[in-house]
Amino acid sequence: MKQLRxxxxxxxxxxxxxxxxxxxxxxxxxxxGRFIEQCYMVGYTTLPIVAIxxxxxxxxxxxxxxxxxxxxxxxxFIGSLVGLSMARELGxxxxxxxxxxxxxxxxxxxxxxxxxxxxxxxxxxxxIPPARMLVMPRLAAVIVMMPVLTIIGNxxxxxxxxxxxxxxxxxxxxxxxxxxxxRRYMKFKDVANGLVKAEVFGFVVVLVCCxxxxxxxxxxxxxxxxxxxxxxxxxxxxxxxDYALTQLLLLISPS
Amino acid sequence: MAFCVPPAHPEASREVPAVGVKVENxxxxxxxxxVLKNVSFEVKAGEIFVLMGPxxxxxxxxxxxxxxLEQATSGRVTIDGHDAALEETREHVKxxxxxxxxxxxxxxxxxxxxxxxxxxHRIGTEAQISEKVRHALTILSLxxxxxxxxxxxxxxxxxxxxxxxxxxxxxxxxxYDEPTSELDPVMSATISEIIASLKDQYHVTSIAVSHxxxxxxxxxxxxxxxxGGELITVGTPAELKESKDPRIVDFLHPKFDLHNPRFKxxxx
Numbered sequence: 001m002k003q004l005r006x007x008x009x010x011x012x013x014x015x016x017x018x019x020x021x022x023x024x025x026x027x028x029x030x031x032x033g034r035f036i037e038q039c040y041m042v043g044y045t046t047l048p049i050v051a052i053x054x055x056x057x058x059x060x061x062x063x064x065x066x067x068x069x070x071x072x073x074x075x076x077f078i079g080s081l082v083g084l085s086m087a088r089e090l091g092x093x094x095x096x097x098x099x100x101x102x103x104x105x106x107x108x109x110x111x112x113x114x115x116x117x118x119x120x121x122x123x124x125x126x127x128i129p130p131a132r133m134l135v136m137p138r139l140a141a142v143i144v145m146m147p148v149l150t151i152i153g154n155x156x157x158x159x160x161x162x163x164x165x166x167x168x169x170x171x172x173x174x175x176x177x178x179x180x181x182x183r184r185y186m187k188f189k190d191v192a193n194g195l196v197k198a199e200v201f202g203f204v205v206v207l208v209c210c211x212x213x214x215x216x217x218x219x220x221x222x223x224x225x226x227x228x229x230x231x232x233x234x235x236x237x238x239x240x241x242d243y244a245l246t247q248l249l250l251l252i253s254p255s
Numbered sequence: 256m257a258f259c260v261p262p263a264h265p266e267a268s269r270e271v272p273a274v275g276v277k278v279e280n281x282x283x284x285x286x287x288x289x290v291l292k293n294v295s296f297e298v299k300a301g302e303i304f305v306l307m308g309p310x311x312x313x314x315x316x317x318x319x320x321x322x323x324l325e326q327a328t329s330g331r332v333t334i335d336g337h338d339a340a341l342e343e344t345r346e347h348v349k350x351x352x353x354x355x356x357x358x359x360x361x362x363x364x365x366x367x368x369x370x371x372x373x374x375x376h377r378i379g380t381e382a383q384i385s386e387k388v389r390h391a392l393t394i395l396s397l398x399x400x401x402x403x404x405x406x407x408x409x410x411x412x413x414x415x416x417x418x419x420x421x422x423x424x425x426x427x428x429x430x431y432d433e434p435t436s437e438l439d440p441v442m443s444a445t446i447s448e449i450i451a452s453l454k455d456q457y458h459v460t461s462i463a464v465s466h467x468x469x470x471x472x473x474x475x476x477x478x479x480x481x482x483g484g485e486l487i488t489v490g491t492p493a494e495l496k497e498s499k500d501p502r503i504v505d506f507l508h509p510k511f512d513l514h515n516p517r518f519k520x521x522x523x
Binding site: 114117118119121122124125126127128133 | 356
C-alpha cells in the first residue's frame with residue numbers, strides 16, 4: 001500500500017513537472033544558451049556511441065538474417081529486413097536506451113546533487129522556477145535531437161548491414177542488391193513511425209530523470225540511489241511504451 | 256578589526272521598505288515527529304531577530320516556512336500581511352536566504368552566482384548587472400573572487416558569497432541559516448558585523464537562526480529561544496541576560512561540570 005502511494009506520488013509529481021515545463025516553453029527564446037548547451041549534451045556527446053552501436057546492430061542483424069535466410073534462398077531480402085528492423089524498432093529503442101544510460105543518468109545525478117546541496121531551494125527562494133531553468137531546456141533539446149540521432153543511427157545501421165552482407169562469404173550479396181531490397185520494401189511511414197517512437201521515448205526519459213532528480217531527499221548517498229532509480233525506471237518505461245506505441249501505430253497506419 | 260559595509264549602491268531602490276514577519280500558531284509535523292508546536296512571534300520591519308536553540312529544536316524548519324520551502328501542518332506565516340506560502344508573496348516581497356552551507360551553484364563562477372537572479376528576472380542591462388554584482392562583491396570584500404568557482408573558496412568566503420548573492424536581490428527581508436557555523440571566532444565576528452552593518456546601511460529586516468551566543472547577544476534587537484519545537488521566550492539581549500529561567504540560563508551560560516558531565520546525564 002505504501003509503495004503504491006509512493007508510485008502515485010511520483011507519477012503525480014512527474015505530471016505536475018510536465019505541465020509546468022510546457023507552460024514555460026514560451027521562455028525558450030530567452031534562454032538560447034541553455035538550449036544549445038543541452039542540445040550539445042543530448043546530441044553531440046551521444047552521437048559517437050549511437051553510431052558505434054547502430055553500426056554493430058545493423059551488422060549483427062545482417063549476419064543473423066544471412067545465416068537464416070540463405071538456407072531457403074531469400075538472401076536478397078536481407079536489406080529490407082535490416083532496414084525495416086532498424087527504422088521501425090531497433091533504431092529508436094537503442095537510441096532511447098543509450099539516452100537513458102548516457103544523458104538520463106547525468107541529468108538525474110546533476111539535479112539530485114543540486115537538490116541535496118540545496119541549490120534547488122536557493123533557486124526557489126530567488127523565485128526562479130527549476131522547471132523553467134533546468135527542465136524545459138532539456139525537454140526542448142531532446143525533442144530536437146532525438147529524430148537527428150535516430151536518423152543517423154538508422155543510416156549507420158543500414159550501412160553496417162550492407163558491409164556485412166557484401167563481405168561475409170556465406171551471405172555475399174552486393175550493396176546494390178541490399179539497398180534495392182531496402183528501398184523496395186521500406187516506406188516513408190516506417191521511418192516516420194520510428195521517429196514518433198524516438199520522440200516519445202526521449203521525452204519520457206528526460207522528463208522521468210528530471211523528476212526523479214528533483215525529488216531526491218536526504219544526503220549524498222541518495223544521489224546514487226536516484227540515478228539508479230532514474231535509469232531503471234526509464235528502461236522499463238521505454239519497453240512498456242514501445243509495446244503500446246507499436247500497437248497504436250499499427251492501428252493508425254496498418255501495413 | 257571592525258567590518259565596515261560601504262554605502263548602499265546609488266541605484267539601490269530603498270524606496271521599497273523593509274517588511275515585518277508574523278508567525279501565528281505554526282505547527283509542523285513530519286509523520287509522528289512534532290517539530291514545531293504552536294509557535295507564534297512577530298518580527299518588526301527593520302529589526303534583527305535571532306532565533307536560538309539547541310540542535311534539532313526546529314529553528315531551520317521554521318526559517319524554511321518563512322520562505323515557503325516547507326508547508327505548515329497548521330498555522331501560518333505572513334510577510335507584510337501576505338501569506339508567505341503563496342507564490343504571489345514571493346513576487347511582491349524580495350526575500351534573500353543565506354543557507355547554512357551557502358547553497359552556491361557549483362557549476363557557476365562566483366560572478367555568475369551573483370548575476371543569476373538579475374539575469375533571470377531581466378533586471379537591467381549586462382553593464383548594470385555587472386556594476387551591481389561588483390558592488391556586492393566589494394561590500395563583502397570579495398573583489399578578487401569573481402572568476403573563481405565555489406569549490407575553490409574557504410568556508411568563510413562561501414558564506415560571504417552567499418550573503419553577497421542575497422544582497423544583489425536588494426532584499427526587504429534577509430534570512431540567515433546558521434551564518435557563523437563552522438567558522439573560526441574571527442570570521443564569526445566578521446559575519447556578525449556584516450549582518451549588523453547591512454541592517455544599518457540597507458534597513459533590511461533580518462532573521463538569523465543560530466547557536467552562536469555572541470552573534471545573538473551582540474547584534475540582535477530581539478532574541479527568540481526555541482526548545483523542543485516550542486518558543487519558550489522572546490526578549491531583548493539585555494532581558495535574556497537577566498533571565499532567571501533555568502533553561503535560558505543553562506543555554507546561554509552553560510557551566511562545565513567535569514565531575515558530573517552532561518553526556519553522562521544524557522546516557523542515564
